[in-house]
Amino acid sequence: xxxxxxxxxxxxxxxxxxxxxxxxxxxxxxxxxxxxxxxxxxxxxxxxxxxxxxxxxxxxxxxxxxxxxxxxxxxxxxxxxxxxxxxxxxxxxxxxxxxxxxxxxxxxxxxxxxxxxxxxxxxxxxxxxxxxxxxxxxxxxxxxxxxxxxxxxxxxxxxxxxxxxxxxxxxxxxxxxxxxxxxxxxxxxxxxxxxxxxxxxxxxxxxxxxxxxxxxxxxxxxxxxxxxxxxxxxxxxxxxxxxxxxxxxxxxxxxxxxxxxxxxxxxxxxxxxxxxxxxxxxxxxxxxxxxxxxxxxxxxxxxxxxxxxxxxxxxxxxxxxxxxxxxxxxxxxxxxxxxxxxxxxxxxxxxxxxxxxxxxxxxxxxxxxxxx
Amino acid sequence: xxxxxxxxxxxxxxxxxxxxxxxxxxxxxxxxxxxxxxxxxxxxxxxxxxxxxxxxxxxxxxxxxxxxxxxxxxxxxxxxxxxxxxxxxxxxxxxxxxxxxxxxxxxxxxxxxxxxxxxxxxxxxxxxxxxxxxxxxxxxxxxxxxxxxxxxxxxxxxxxxxxxxxxxxxxxxxxxxxxxxxxxxxxxxxxxxxxxxxxxxxxxxxxxxxxxxxxxxxxxxxxxxxxxxxxxxxxxxxxxxxxxxxxxxxxxxxxxxxxxxxxxxxxxxxxxxxxxxxxxxxxxxxxxxxxxxxxxxxxxxxxxxxxxxxxxxxxxxxxxxxxxxxxxxxxxxxxxx
Numbered sequence: 001x002x003x004x005x006x007x008x009x010x011x012x013x014x015x016x017x018x019x020x021x022x023x024x025x026x027x028x029x030x031x032x033x034x035x036x037x038x039x040x041x042x043x044x045x046x047x048x049x050x051x052x053x054x055x056x057x058x059x060x061x062x063x064x065x066x067x068x069x070x071x072x073x074x075x076x077x078x079x080x081x082x083x084x085x086x087x088x089x090x091x092x093x094x095x096x097x098x099x100x101x102x103x104x105x106x107x108x109x110x111x112x113x114x115x116x117x118x119x120x121x122x123x124x125x126x127x128x129x130x131x132x133x134x135x136x137x138x139x140x141x142x143x144x145x146x147x148x149x150x151x152x153x154x155x156x157x158x159x160x161x162x163x164x165x166x167x168x169x170x171x172x173x174x175x176x177x178x179x180x181x182x183x184x185x186x187x188x189x190x191x192x193x194x195x196x197x198x199x200x201x202x203x204x205x206x207x208x209x210x211x212x213x214x215x216x217x218x219x220x221x222x223x224x225x226x227x228x229x230x231x232x233x234x235x236x237x238x239x240x241x242x243x244x245x246x247x248x249x250x251x252x253x254x255x256x257x258x259x260x261x262x263x264x265x266x267x268x269x270x271x272x273x274x275x276x277x278x279x280x281x282x283x284x285x286x287x288x289x290x291x292x293x294x295x296x297x298x299x300x301x302x303x304x305x306x307x308x309x310x311x312x313x314x315x316x317x318x319x320x321x322x323x324x325x326x327x328x329x330x331x332x333x334x335x336x337x338x339x340x341x342x343x344x345x346x347x348x349x350x351x352x353x354x355x356x357x358x359x360x361x362x363x364x365x366x367x368x369x370x371x372x
Numbered sequence: 373x374x375x376x377x378x379x380x381x382x383x384x385x386x387x388x389x390x391x392x393x394x395x396x397x398x399x400x401x402x403x404x405x406x407x408x409x410x411x412x413x414x415x416x417x418x419x420x421x422x423x424x425x426x427x428x429x430x431x432x433x434x435x436x437x438x439x440x441x442x443x444x445x446x447x448x449x450x451x452x453x454x455x456x457x458x459x460x461x462x463x464x465x466x467x468x469x470x471x472x473x474x475x476x477x478x479x480x481x482x483x484x485x486x487x488x489x490x491x492x493x494x495x496x497x498x499x500x501x502x503x504x505x506x507x508x509x510x511x512x513x514x515x516x517x518x519x520x521x522x523x524x525x526x527x528x529x530x531x532x533x534x535x536x537x538x539x540x541x542x543x544x545x546x547x548x549x550x551x552x553x554x555x556x557x558x559x560x561x562x563x564x565x566x567x568x569x570x571x572x573x574x575x576x577x578x579x580x581x582x583x584x585x586x587x588x589x590x591x592x593x594x595x596x597x598x599x600x601x602x603x604x605x606x607x608x609x610x611x612x613x614x615x616x617x618x619x620x621x622x623x624x625x626x627x628x629x630x631x632x633x634x635x636x637x638x639x640x641x642x643x644x645x646x647x648x649x650x651x652x653x654x655x656x657x658x659x660x661x662x663x664x665x666x667x668x669x670x671x672x673x674x675x676x677x678x679x680x681x682x683x684x685x686x687x688x689x690x691x692x693x694x695x696x697x698x699x700x701x702x703x704x705x706x707x708x709x
Binding site: 076077086087089090094095156158216219220223224234311312313314315316320321323324325326327328329330332333334336337 | 450460
């Protein structure tokens with residue numbers, strides 16, 4: 001009688017072989033797996049060695065953190081952060097009157113709260129909040145910033161500036177470009193020749209000219225065509241230019257999404273007897289827009305950074321106020337321009353990376369197996 | 373026929389509105405502030421200070437005009453303009469006066485529909501080189517790489533100068549002054565050229581300011597001054613005589629500190645300008661204490677100079693040719709009588 005070697009208990013899992021775990025293995029597998037990989041690793045290490053210590057030293061370790069211009073003058077070979085602290089309010093509010101700055105704060109607070117509400121999962125009434133942010137919020141923000149109603153003192157747009165102006169331009173572009181872009185994309189795929197050609201001409205015109213020339217035309221040429229004394233607000237001109245420009249880009253992004261929807265979806269919607277708008281609103285656009293979220297956000301980020309071009313038409317956005325601050329003779333120190341530009345870059349990076357993160361989150365949330 | 377009528381009608385509308393816009397003084401008074409075109413930041417001439425107030429020599433001209441018109445130097449609306457948009461802004465009526473480090477030239481005065489009212493800073497283009505190059509004069513600069521700004525008269529002046537001297541050179545041009553300085557500091561070029569006021573302003577940003585020297589040659593005349601729209605002579609006179617009042621006040625020794633005492637002075641020249649019964653203001657369509665307000669609130673030209681660009685500021689610009697004619701400079705304002 002042979003003895004059965006059967007156990008009804010699960011044997012404990014053995015640890016993986018020692019040469020497939022641990023940091024040494026990770027390094028071998030990921031950094032040194034092939035000659036090409038080794039070369040790249042060495043190159044990357046060299047790059048990090050060249051860039052990181054110097055950057056850290058300049059921006060943080062040796063940098064001047066407190067004091068005034070004199071402290072920076074004593075140490076011109078490292079970042080001069082007091083410059084940013086001193087001019088902080090200008091960088092944020094531009095020349096907005098100090099006693100009315102709470103209005104800008106309030107508008108920004110509303111924006112942050114609104115976006116947070118939309119980002120946090122499972123908050124009730126998201127749809128209405130989204131609608132509120134897209135339609136009502138811009139009106140509230142405009143009233144808050146411009147004033148002249150409800151007893152708020154009027155603050156002319158030439159006093160606007162700094163980061164708040166950057167936000168105004170970028171958000172106007174974002175809020176207007178998506179709906180206009182969707183309409184243009186639908187128009188371009190329309191069967192009606194008149195609508196189609198109008199949309200094609202519009203899109204191709206705005207996509208074909210650089211934003212800088214759009215801004216330039218709006219600020220330099222337009223006033224010459226208008227009779228003397230009649231003048232459009234220059235911020236408004238820039239806003240219209242930016243919105244139309246980004247709408248054209250958005251239209252092409254959305255059209256890409258529309259074309260990616262299988263024909264069966266269109267036909268299915270038709271066979272259900274849905275009207276054109278029902279079909280688009282219920283079947284096609286929700287799928288199409290979902291596919292092109294990366295493209296849409298890409299356009300938004302591009303738009304956000306393009307807002308700095310308003311500098312050349314004399315609007316002082318964040319970059320403009322930083323450059324104007326650099327020109328202050330009290331701060332004419334070697335490190336000041338570099339610090340100013342580093343600060344600007346940091347602010348823009350935070351904003352753009354934030355948008356990118358948010359879009360990734362939305363993508364995940366809306367993920368229904370269409371991605372591979 | 374119909375088209376012709378329409379054209380004629382629109383022409384009337386356009387002309388009508390331009391006639392309506394002709395009296396700048398009335399427009400300014402109705403708006404409650406002078407719209408003043410300034411730079412987007414030029415050290416010592418127009419730049420915002422730590423509190424966000426515009427300061428500078430060019431800004432003081434606008435403040436003086438506001439003091440003259442409203443009796444309040446703060447009634448100025450500043451419009452930052454890039455070098456490219458400045459003239460259009462004035463032509464189209466977006467601003468009332470352009471005080472933006474602008475060189476008075478023939479073609480600008482005549483072609484662009486501008487009216488320069490005077491000079492508030494005599495500048496000239498100069499060269500800066502490293503001391504260790506051993507260059508003593510601009511005539512030794514043959515073959516040099518020259519760093520400069522694009523799109524300004526500086527680039528053209530360099531071309532003229534080197535051609536007239538029969539020398540070769542290469543241009544390394546940048547859009548912003550900061551980039552030019554950085555390139556020069558990094559050794560990408562041998563020579564840095566711009567207006568001498570600009571050289572002084574940028575020099576302190578170099579790694580070792582003392583290792584550089586400004587060459588004696590001045591290769592261009594750059595009379596910088598405020599400009600107004602062509603065609604409104606009254607407004608042009610207000611701008612011109614505001615500037616002259618600043619300079620004459622210095623010549624007569626009237627300062628913001630002593631203007632109240634001087635008001636009761638027996639000197640007829642002083643009395644005519646700031647006296648309580650001065651008749652000059654009425655001739656400009658302004659109040660009788662216009663010049664008093666200018667000096668009281670802005671100071672005289674010398675005070676503005678010392679405050680913004682003088683030896684005690686970081687620009688450290690000596691008065692030089694911008695000294696009064698009676699003290700060896702070329703600042704010479706027409707008498708106010």
